Amino acid sequence: MLSYASRIKVLGRHIYEIKYEFTPQISAEVFRALSWSRPVPAAPLCPNLHTLDWSGLLDGTDEEEEIFGYLHLFLGPSVRHLEFNLYNADFTRMSIILSLPRNYPGLTSVEINDYSDNDDKQDGCGTISDAVCQWNQLELFSWSGCLSHRALIHLAGFTKLQTMMVSIPDVSIINWQAHLSTLQAPGFCALRKAVITCDQILSCASLIDITSPRQLDSFTLTVRNPPEAAAVWRLFQTLGTRCSHTTLTKITVHNSRYIHTQPFNPINEEMFRPLLAFSNMAVVNISFPLAFRLGNGVLRDISTSWPRLRALHINTMSGWGGQSQITLAGLIPLLSLPQLEELSIVINASVVDHTLDMPPTGVSNTKIRYLNLADSVIENEHSVAAFLSDVLPNVRQIRSWYPGEAAQNASGSFADAKKYEARWNTVAALIATFAEVREQERKAARKCE
Amino acid sequence: MHKALLISEIVADVCSELVNEHFWDHCQYHGTLAAFAATCRAISEPALDALWCTQLSLAPLLRCMAPDLLGEGDGETYLVHHFCVGSTLDFTHLLFASSIYAGQLSPQTGRDC
Numbered sequence: 001m002l003s004y005a006s007r008i009k010v011l012g013r014h015i016y017e018i019k020y021e022f023t024p025q026i027s028a029e030v031f032r033a034l035s036w037s038r039p040v041p042a043a044p045l046c047p048n049l050h051t052l053d054w055s056g057l058l059d060g061t062d063e064e065e066e067i068f069g070y071l072h073l074f075l076g077p078s079v080r081h082l083e084f085n086l087y088n089a090d091f092t093r094m095s096i097i098l099s100l101p102r103n104y105p106g107l108t109s110v111e112i113n114d115y116s117d118n119d120d121k122q123d124g125c126g127t128i129s130d131a132v133c134q135w136n137q138l139e140l141f142s143w144s145g146c147l148s149h150r151a152l153i154h155l156a157g158f159t160k161l162q163t164m165m166v167s168i169p170d171v172s173i174i175n176w177q178a179h180l181s182t183l184q185a186p187g188f189c190a191l192r193k194a195v196i197t198c199d200q201i202l203s204c205a206s207l208i209d210i211t212s213p214r215q216l217d218s219f220t221l222t223v224r225n226p227p228e229a230a231a232v233w234r235l236f237q238t239l240g241t242r243c244s245h246t247t248l249t250k251i252t253v254h255n256s257r258y259i260h261t262q263p264f265n266p267i268n269e270e271m272f273r274p275l276l277a278f279s280n281m282a283v284v285n286i287s288f289p290l291a292f293r294l295g296n297g298v299l300r301d302i303s304t305s306w307p308r309l310r311a312l313h314i315n316t317m318s319g320w321g322g323q324s325q326i327t328l329a330g331l332i333p334l335l336s337l338p339q340l341e342e343l344s345i346v347i348n349a350s351v352v353d354h355t356l357d358m359p360p361t362g363v364s365n366t367k368i369r370y371l372n373l374a375d376s377v378i379e380n381e382h383s384v385a386a387f388l389s390d391v392l393p394n395v396r397q398i399r400s401w402y403p404g405e406a407a408q409n410a411s412g413s414f415a416d417a418k419k420y421e422a423r424w425n426t427v428a429a430l431i432a433t434f435a436e437v438r439e440q441e442r443k444a445a446r447k448c449e
Numbered sequence: 450m451h452k453a454l455l456i457s458e459i460v461a462d463v464c465s466e467l468v469n470e471h472f473w474d475h476c477q478y479h480g481t482l483a484a485f486a487a488t489c490r491a492i493s494e495p496a497l498d499a500l501w502c503t504q505l506s507l508a509p510l511l512r513c514m515a516p517d518l519l520g521e522g523d524g525e526t527y528l529v530h531h532f533c534v535g536s537t538l539d540f541t542h543l544l545f546a547s548s549i550y551a552g553q554l555s556p557q558t559g560r561d562c
Binding site: 011013 | 497498500501502503504505506507508509510511513
């Protein structure tokens with residue numbers, strides 16, 4: 001048995017498609033027996049193990065609390081990556097967790113799964129934060145509970161931390177500055193991927209403002225409270241100031257609410273432009289309960305500033321509050337981007353500013369098959385379809401005016417929303433037909449030549 | 450056998466291709482790797498390394514214990530075994546003292562999987 005145990009390098013990795021079908025439950029008695037019978041009490045059962053997904057290993061068991069104590073059976077000097085559950089942790093489990101940094105300082109990657117609600121998390125926050133403060137070599141840390149200020153600053157000081165998925169505290173409290181003084185600059189110097197949750201968007205902006213995440217490639221922010229447009233602008237400015245303009249390639253910022261909080265205070269082009277500084281931007285996903293007032297000028301700048309853009313999603317769940325100034329012709333420079341394959345923005349297609357009697361656009365994006373146009377208005381579905389079948393010949397589905405909040409935010413009636421939605425559905429059907437006709441005509445023309 | 454297969458790095462590459470190709474079908478790649486490991490001694494070690502490298506559960510390891518430790522009843526397979534406090538390198542030899550009703554292995558997971 002031990003000869004096979006020594007070959008195991010990854011244990012318990014949770015693969016949902018396989019797990020439930022093939023994995024039997026192992027009772028606490030088995031772990032107890034293994035623990036008693038270890039030939040060398042301090043030696044790990046799998047001496048070459050480097051990744052232990054303890055939550056995957058115990059998935060489905062009702063004896064998790066008792067079994068957690070046997071974690072030490074598997075942890076040894078070779079283990080680098082540890083993942084475990086915190087949900088419903090009792091005092092014993094928290095004590096074991098607190099001792100992990102001391103007993104296993106070589107851990108470089110720690111993922112803590114926590115499914116409890118915010119109130120339940122409060123008890124564990126202090127313990128986990130204390131544990132974080134004892135680690136010094138982390139390269140990856142993930143936990144959805146709220147870190148203490150001290151733990152956050154400690155993480156910021158790591159020189160090898162590349163991936164961080166955390167919930168950060170409010171930085172407006174009075175002792176924040178005292179904690180800041182302990183930070184050895186530059187903070188988050190090796191961070192490549194940041195997934196951050198916070199109550200106020202300004203907390204994240206302030207954190208970035210005092211650090212130097214120059215290696216940051218992917219930034220994801222979830223804001224619990226609806227932000228103001230000015231705060232979003234501040235965040236974009238801070239990112240533009242503190243992050244490398246060539247390194248950051250993916251940005252996702254969102255709040256889960258759909259009803260716009262400040263319909264008369266939209267995100268405008270000036271507020272959006274700091275993001276254009278990132279020349280290798282590939283994925284942009286923005287979703288806030290705020291109106292957006294962007295026009296063709298921004299799309300033109302995007303097409304020159306983000307030549308590697310693959311996906312652009314701007315507020316397609318709550319809509320732009322009826323304030324989009326982007327026209328059909330304004331899409332042309334954007335669609336000329338060679339790698340663009342996902343597009344979700346709002347356009348004003350009530351006026352068709354590029355008709356069939358104009359010269360061909362010369363632009364044809366064949367990668368996009370699905371559009372989400374939120375509260376995009378449209379009058380003449382046939383002329384719109386004629387244009388889109390030229391520049392987006394492979395689009396087969398257009399989603400619009402969903403959910404219902406998009407109509408409410410645009411100050412439109414539910415009946416208007418249904419009318420526009422039906423027109424966009426017609427456009428999607430027509431694009432397929434028109435594109436086939438165009439292709440047939442091209443083939444005929446080639447034959448004649 | 451071709452001489453190239455005596456180079457352990459090449460065999461390791463072949464094993465890793467087998468794993469990658471059937472990553473979502475553990476039974477298939479486990480079966481293939483087990484068959485590959487049984488072909489000859491030169492291949493056995495790297496193939497067994499690949500076979501055991503990633504384990505979703507402890508069950509395969511427990512099934513390596515002595516066959517008479519397993520019993521069946523009520524549609525389930527039970528592991529009934531005896532342990533002493535660390536004496537030898539192999540758990541299969543750690544048999545003494547009182548028996549422990551130690552665990553349950555689901556019947557659909559055959560010992561050969």
